[in-house]
Amino acid sequence: MALAGLLKEGDIAAALKECEAADSFNYKNFFAKVGLAGKLFLQNFSGSARALTDAETKVFLKAGDSDGDGKIGVDEFAAMIKA
Incomplete structure (x- = not known):
């Protein structure tokens, strides 16, 4: 799946x-x-899920954006999951 x-x-x-x-x-x-x-x-993950708040989005980006480009790439995302 x-x-x-x-x-x-x-x-x-x-x-x-x-x-x-x-x-x-x-x-x-x-x-x-x-x-x-x-x-x-x-x-x-679910069409009925709520949107992240601005604060949650900022924390998520800060945690995942290790190269500082303002985006979370696949390698950064994988590293975040494994942390």
């Missing part, structure tokens, strides 16, 4: 197919294709 069962396997397969070639991955297109575009963090 993908991402707590929220994403459809067919959507994931189609998104992965579109970025098979080297240098073809576009995260915005990928997220849109698999159904993650426009969702905030908690809504990725």
Whole structure:
């Protein structure tokens, strides 16, 4: 089951197919294709989840953004989960 069962396997397969070639991955297109575009963090796990408050978002970003670029990349997210 993908991402707590929220994403459809067919959507994931189609998104992965579109970025098979080297240098073809576009995260915005990928997220849109698999159904993650426009969702905030908690809504990725349940569509009925509440949005994070501004304070929670700031704490989350501060905890995960180890390189200071204002974003949490996949490696940063993985490190955060393992901490």
